Amino acid sequence: MRLTILGGGGFRVPLVYRALLNDRGSGRVTHVTLHDLDESRIAAIGRVLAELADGVADAPEVTITTDLDEALKGADFVFSAIRVGGLQGRAVDERVAIEEGVIGQETVGAGGIAYGLRTLPFALELAKRIAAVAPEAWVINFTNPAGMVTEAMSRHLGERVIGICDSPVGLGRRVAMALGVDPAAVRMDYAGLNHLGWLRGVHVDGRDLMPRLLADEQALTSFEEGKLFGADWLRTIGCVPNEYLHYYYFNREAVAASRAAGLTRGALLIEQQRRFYGHEGGSAVAAWEDARLERESTYMAENRQAAGVGERESCDLESGGYEQVALALMRAIALDERTTLILNVRGRGTLAPLDDDAVVEVPCSVDAGGARPLAVGPLTGHAAGLVTTVKAVERSVIEAATGGSRAAALRALATHPLVDSVAVAGRLLERYEAELPQLGYLRGKA
Known part of the structure; x- marks a missing residue:
């Protein structure tokens, strides 16, 4: 079985490869292609994978390439784990939002909208290319904001794109x-x-x-x-x-903690990863593991500070999250090893009050035919209101990305529950446009 990882220079790729090394079942992945546009990052990850594979019999072969079509050809599964604009873009998303007094987290509120506006045009083109070059491949989307990106890619890939998250x-x-x-x-x-x-x-x-x-x-x-x-x-x-x-x-407390933190999460990760990707000499795996533990221990630190709770428990620093979900998903589809997983898929009307095409996160039955959402009870009360509103925001972002509509981008920001003013939304959009060159496609009111 052949796996291609788009964003192959990403920091969490060794988690996936380590899971593959531990999979000794029949029909396992035998070849991994890493694709990335940043040759230095992909080379650093390649060194980690080579060290992980050292001494492991029948370790999956690893190929590295910067050519997208070459990476896609012959793939049975494609992991999409791209980050358009890199961590520098994330740092802008977060900083601008916090300076305007709203949440800047990369998948939630203004930060998530900016990330989506940056990412979706590329993700849509990527979906078209996968459909043309590897039409039989199953696409597993890790790219955030995961639900929004999966729904956009499904316009070209249908049920063959599935989003995953370990939360x-x-x-x-x-x-x-x-x-x-x-x-x-x-x-x-x-x-x-x-x-x-x-x-x-x-x-x-x-x-x-x-x-x-x-x-x-x-x-x-x-x-x-x-x-x-x-x-x-x-x-x-x-x-x-x-x-x-x-x-x-706890919006007010979370905003206050973010403003008091000094460094945003993105800025912190830039420094953490600079040390790892610039590492020379010694064990590449040890350097990566040190950086991973530091990354995990500081995850949602501002929220824990706002709640007045201590550091993360040691059990939460262990791996075995999204990479294990991805492995189980691949084996279920490729080998018909039926299982139930919580995934991001088209709801097909299973989650009221959302429509059939809305990508939702629910338990799914998975087998050789793909992932099918299981029946769940409807959302009610404030949960229904939040989900309906945020889904409308996601679709406004998709509208902006597909048609270049600046009005749709502004509507997404202004109607998100965590952005408390149309005036603030307008300033956010202006500042994001000024600092993120990837948003140059937005225009007019169309």
Whole structure:
């Protein structure tokens, strides 16, 4: 089986390759092609992979190329993990938003909209090229904002593009551990959009353990989300939100913590990765692992500061997240190893009140035919309102990216729940246009 990774110089690529090295099953990936436009970054990642593979019998062969068509030819699966504008673009997204007094996180609010506006034109062209060069390949999208990008790419790839994220998996694992049950035995009632979802039920042997969790103060506050949101709020809403909903439920505190932090997350990662990619001599794997642990330990640090909780638990620093989801997804499709995974796919009407074409994040049944969303209960109350509004924002960003409409871009910013003023939205767009050359395609009111 042949895998192509677009964005092959990305920092998390070794996680994927390490998962492939540990996969000894029949039909496993035997060849990996890394594609990236930055030759120095892809060379650095290549050194890490070579060291990981040293001494491993039948390690997947690795090819490196900067030619897109060469990378795509013959691929069975394509991972899309691109970052248009690099971390420098992310730092702009975040800084401009924070300076205007709103959340700047790269997938949420103004920062996520700027990231989408930068990324979607390229992602759409990429989808067209994949459809032309590798029409039988399955595309697994890691590129953020994952739900928005997956929905845009589905216009050209249909059901053959699937978005993945490890946030729901991590949430489910932490909740299962808090309850003292095997995560593999849990069926999660989870629904929403990428980075905007809720765990509503924890089913084991036909019994929902969510009421037991909510009633147990010690268990409820023993894991990341319980600490972030607090037991009182989780009992109030009767479920456990995805960690990214902290930006919505505690917006004022999150903005204040971001402004007090000094360095944005993007700026911090630029410095972390500068040290790794500039590393010379010694073990490439050790240098990468040091940088990875530093990256993971500082993940959502501002939110934890806003909530008044301590550092991340050691179990949350372990790998085994999105790369394991990706491996399970590939094996399910390629080898018909049927499984259930929480994925970003077209909802096909399974998640009211959204329409059939809306990409949603829900449990899916996966086999050789692809991923099919399982029936879930409708979103109600404030969850339905948030998801409906954010989906409208995503579609305004897609409209802007496909037609160059500046008005659609402004509408996306102005109607997002985390941007509190049309005037602020206007200033955000002007500043993003001035600092992000990738937005030069926006024009007029069309």
